[in-house]
Amino acid sequence: MKDIIVLAASTAIVIFMVIVAAALGFRARKRVDAAELERLVALSEPGARIANLACADDGAAALAQLADGKLAIAKAMADRVTLRLHAPDLVKLRVEPGSVRVTFADLGFPALHIKLNNPPSWLADLAAGGGGHA
Amino acid sequence: MIANEAAPQAPAWISEIITYAVPVFVILILSEMVAVKLMRRGEYSAIDSAASLSMGLGNQVAKLLVGGLAVAAYYWVYQFRLFDLGWTWPVLVACFFAEDLAYYWMHRVSHERRWFWASHVVHHSSQHYNLTTALRQTWTGVLGLSFIFWLPLVLIGFPPEMVLMFSAFSLVYQFWIHTELIHRMGPLEWVLNTPSHHRVHHATNPQYLDANYAGVLIIWDRLFGTFVPEDDKEKPRYGIIANLGTFNPFRVAFHEWAGIWRDVTHAKSLRDALGYMFGPPGWSPDGSRKTSHSIKQQWAAHQAAATPAE
Numbered sequence: 001m002k003d004i005i006v007l008a009a010s011t012a013i014v015i016f017m018v019i020v021a022a023a024l025g026f027r028a029r030k031r032v033d034a035a036e037l038e039r040l041v042a043l044s045e046p047g048a049r050i051a052n053l054a055c056a057d058d059g060a061a062a063l064a065q066l067a068d069g070k071l072a073i074a075k076a077m078a079d080r081v082t083l084r085l086h087a088p089d090l091v092k093l094r095v096e097p098g099s100v101r102v103t104f105a106d107l108g109f110p111a112l113h114i115k116l117n118n119p120p121s122w123l124a125d126l127a128a129g130g131g132g133h134a
Numbered sequence: 135m136i137a138n139e140a141a142p143q144a145p146a147w148i149s150e151i152i153t154y155a156v157p158v159f160v161i162l163i164l165s166e167m168v169a170v171k172l173m174r175r176g177e178y179s180a181i182d183s184a185a186s187l188s189m190g191l192g193n194q195v196a197k198l199l200v201g202g203l204a205v206a207a208y209y210w211v212y213q214f215r216l217f218d219l220g221w222t223w224p225v226l227v228a229c230f231f232a233e234d235l236a237y238y239w240m241h242r243v244s245h246e247r248r249w250f251w252a253s254h255v256v257h258h259s260s261q262h263y264n265l266t267t268a269l270r271q272t273w274t275g276v277l278g279l280s281f282i283f284w285l286p287l288v289l290i291g292f293p294p295e296m297v298l299m300f301s302a303f304s305l306v307y308q309f310w311i312h313t314e315l316i317h318r319m320g321p322l323e324w325v326l327n328t329p330s331h332h333r334v335h336h337a338t339n340p341q342y343l344d345a346n347y348a349g350v351l352i353i354w355d356r357l358f359g360t361f362v363p364e365d366d367k368e369k370p371r372y373g374i375i376a377n378l379g380t381f382n383p384f385r386v387a388f389h390e391w392a393g394i395w396r397d398v399t400h401a402k403s404l405r406d407a408l409g410y411m412f413g414p415p416g417w418s419p420d421g422s423r424k425t426s427h428s429i430k431q432q433w434a435a436h437q438a439a440a441t442p443a444e
Contacts, residue, residue, distance in 0.1 A: 108389030
């Protein structure tokens with residue numbers, strides 16, 4: 001019983017601390033643009049060259065094809081951006097109306113909907129199983 | 135052992151050390167948030183902190199559910215102890231150092247072997263470094279058998295309660311070093327694990343990878359060659375090599391275990407399966423994935439190519 005009370009109190013304190021953090025203004029959201037993606041790719045894969053790039057209309061994500069064929073997928077995570085580099089065969093791409101859906105095998109990276117009203121041709125080509133135009 | 139009134143006794147409050155520390159943790163976290171806001175040094179994200187604190191809560195639930203297994207293992211091994219060390223001041227001092235050394239090796243192996251990394255990765259999965267990151271703890275530590283690194287201590291003859299007490303003290307000590315507000319601490323940097331040393335440990339910059347595994351004393355890293363000082367010109371980038379794309383605590387807790395399962399079930403041989411389980415994180419049979427070692431090599435090669443020859 002004591003353990004339950006301690007856990008309940010801890011949960012209440014956690015909620016309180018998160019509310020305080022939000023109230024203090026720690027709610028920043030980062031936008032993913034071409035410069036940010038290039039910066040992250042350079043850090044992760046020194047010397048890599050971006051061949052094609054598409055940024056989401058809402059700035060929440062971006063997708064690039066590197067010159068060596070790898071895909072770079074960036075996702076805004078609050079005030080940070082997470083980048084993943086994958087061989088194209090390890091990522092499932094599907095062009096849907098108004099967005100491109102990217103699916104990963106990794107439980108730590110849920111499927112991503114990149115809002116793109118006009119997906120570039122290289123992306124549509126890639127989703128269709130082609131190699132793009134790297 | 136002859137009873138001695140001056141000899142220390144096993145304190146009754148050992149199991150409550152973390153519980154007693156929680157109010158202090160809360161006050162320090164709230165103070166850090168305000169200080170970060172006012173001083174514009176360090177960073178917070180409410181949703182990231184929510185994920186970290188949820189992991190801390192889940193860790194407490196996991197300890198309630200299965201923590202007894204680790205304690206039971208300590209007592210089971212203790213019956214085969216080599217010496218009856220008992221509770222004396224010299225034994226307490228020796229146990230402090232022995233526990234810290236055991237922590238160093240547990241922590242180091244937790245970074246170098248994927249089986250143990252699958253639990254420990256949780257603690258490194260935030261891209262922030264603040265006091266809430268300290269509470270971002272695994273839910274699978276006991277099931278991942280990380281307690282086995284302390285079994286030699288009870289086999290030698292250190293009382294299990296004493297080992298548990300110093301483990302708890304070590305955890306409490308390591309809370310306050312998760313901050314960007316404290317820069318350097320003078321001569322203490324030589325002996326103690328400090329915020330500066332631990333920032334390096336949490337960084338993904340290639341030159342900072344696989345360094346500073348200390349719990350309380352940084353001397354182990356200096357002794358075993360894993361010490362890397364913080365370079366003011368190289369700001370740490372926190373997180374993991376493949377940062378997470380989620381704040382969902384369940385995904386955070388189990389993503390690496392799911393990755394091991396996926397790899398092992400697709401392995402082409404027993405050797406590959408064992409490599410996926412017990413090789414370094416990022417190991418793959420064809421070397422196509424990145425390990426800390428390959429990242430450091432790639433970085434060093436790039437640095438060498440970028441530096442003009444004299």
